Amino acid sequence: MAKIFISFFNGISDFENSNAIPCFYESLFFELKKAGNEILYYDNRSWAQDFPKAPKVFINKLRLFNPDLIIIFNNCCFDLSKEFFCPIIIWEVDSPLYFSNIKNIQENPNRYIYILAQTSSLKVTEEMFNPKKSLIHYLPFSTSVVAEDIQIKNNIVFIGTKFNSNNIISNFMATDPDENEINKFKQILKYVEENPFINENEIIDKFKVKSNKIKNHLIMKELIENLSSKNRIQTLSIISSLGLAIYGTKNWIEDLPNELEIILSYKNKLVYSLKHNQNLYNSSKIGININHIQAKTGFSWRVCDIMASNACLVTEFKQDMKQLFPKIKIPTYKNKYEAYEVCRKLLKEDNLRREIVLSCQEIINKKFRFSFRLKDLEQITNIKFFNKALGSIKRIDYYPVIEPFEDFKIMVLKDKNTNLQFKSRVKLIIYLILLIINQIPVINKFFIDRDTIIFNIKTIINGGQISKILILAKKSNKLLKHKIYKQFNFISFVKKIFKNKNKIKVKFISKINLILYSLFIIVKQVFYIFISLFN
Structure with missing residues (x-):
């Protein structure tokens, strides 16, 4: 054992x-x-x-x-x-x-x-x-999914997330870039989609980026999330007319108010377990796979789950599939239009679909359990x-339970343990003061734009790794009962306050909250600067 x-x-x-x-x-x-x-x-x-x-x-x-x-x-x-x-x-x-x-x-x-x-x-x-x-x-x-003969309820099913939402591209456009900067940013996005493992410095060198507006928005994780999300949204949107059922996180409908096809295809049902996945795939004619762009040669675990069921797998072509399933004619696509045509053909040809399903089940049982x-x-x-x-x-019986006073202590003392340098603390104080001034009407129109200030704050915070403030999410008795916690950082806090991120139209109370929170962080930094001078 x-x-x-x-x-x-x-x-x-x-x-x-x-x-x-x-x-x-x-x-x-x-x-x-x-x-x-x-x-x-x-x-x-x-x-x-x-x-x-x-x-x-x-x-x-x-x-x-x-x-x-x-x-x-x-x-x-x-x-x-x-x-x-x-x-x-x-x-x-x-x-x-x-x-x-x-x-x-x-x-x-x-x-x-x-x-x-x-x-x-x-x-x-x-x-x-x-x-x-x-x-x-x-x-x-x-996979542990097994094929079962149950009633077919869906033509096409997709189980997965939309990926996290961020506003890195709209924030870039909010800096009022010129046409040359926009075109270069487009070229970079296209290159990142094909080369997701490249880093920021390599992009700057390759594209000879000199514009700070572009440099400030070369945050690879956020760009990759946007590109992956784009691919899923566009592919699912175009095949929705064929009879699509989407299961996953609610941001499929919360973040996409104008994607009517996506919203109307979404099923508000929690799906996560082996039994959930097995039932959904076995009750669908087609199970579609859309990878995140980091899956350069590989694929999601979703692929094996679908192959083991009675659903016919439709997926983006990936090189590893050729190596792992050389004799199986898995239906693949290279773009959203091919995805539509492949699904449409398979829905019409039951015998072809069944032949593919049986060959997939056979290889899974032989090698992929x-x-x-x-x-x-x-x-x-x-x-x-x-x-x-x-x-x-x-x-493991471990939960980071935080008493009310301990919660406050963590927020105050978190920075000290990350060894943020003196100069970084001073810079953070300066940018927080600028952020406070930026909230004053009229002045903000002649001042440093909000996104640049926030980017600089984020750079300083991430550099010292002080942005992870753990707080107890006391939203309801259910949350407390199941001991669920959430993590917030300063930047996400700021972004939530600015609900309309392209226009500086923030309610008075939100401005006050932001100012108070900024002052709190400033006091923390001054406190630790004072301590460091006497240590």
Whole structure:
């Protein structure tokens, strides 16, 4: 019996089920338990964010468990590399670009085993972390979905998120760029869509960017989110007339007031579990896959789920598919128009669709069940996973409960522990003062534009990593009962205040809130400058 600790980001909130987790992790846990292993897991709400030093309470609970193996998806957990001596696997879900605590990995890259879900990530991992090549392994996704003959309810189904909303492009346009700047920004967006692993400095060099308006809006994660969101929206919108059902987060309808086809295709039903996914795919003629743009050669775990069901997979073509499914004629598309034509043809030709479905099910059963991945893990880690013991699945009993006074202390003391330098604190104070002045009517029209000030504040805060202020989300008894927390940072706070981001029309009370919050941060910085002078 192996004791395995697993940590991952969990964006699911089901008030009827406090243990709700995504289908992929549920399937992995079930297979590990079935093989006779003890699973302790930590599902957190921090996606692509750095974690602070591991709390002693957390470490002590994990030491009691005494893991033989630690698996961290996207490195989404506290740094455990110096606390435990067992193997630690960093398992890619989205992309190495979205790993948490990247600097910690770079400091000791050979401490980890890297499991990657697409071949293009092999080179990215080598370049980002430079570990021994023997520590890097490519393992495609697997599934526990099974085919069932149930009533068909949907022509086409898509299960997934719209990706997070941001206003990086509209903020760029709000700076009043000239035609040359707009055209160069368009060229950059096109290039990023084809080369999502490029960084800001490489873009500046390649396109010889001199404009600060462009430089200030070269925030790769936000650009990638926008481009990925664009692809999903455009593809789903054009195929909606064929009978589309969209399941996922509510921002499908909240962020897209003018996308009527998307709104009318959205189904307001929570879908996350193995059973949910299995039922939806088996009751649909087509299951469509639209990747995020970081999936350069690979694909989402959604692909294997669809292939295992009675739905016919329609997906963007990815090079890894050619390697993994060489003999299967999976219907693919290169753009939204091809997606429409492929779906339209398959809906008309039942026999062709059924032939593809059967061939997909066959290859999944032969090579892409979780039992095969456990055998791969045995070879990689030299840990035996298959035994006759009785397995178990438990959630680590750890929640960052914050009392009201502790909540205030964290907001005040968070900066001190991140070693923000003296000059950075002074700069932050200056820009916060400018932001306050910017709220005064008339003056703001002749002053530095708000977006430039906010960008500079964001740069300073991100540089010192002081923007992560943990607060207890006391919205309802249900939230408290299920111990759900939210993370906010200063920039998201500012952006919420500016509801109309292209026009400076903010209610008086919002201006007052922003000024008070800015003053609070200024007082903090002055306090720590004072402390640093006497230490």
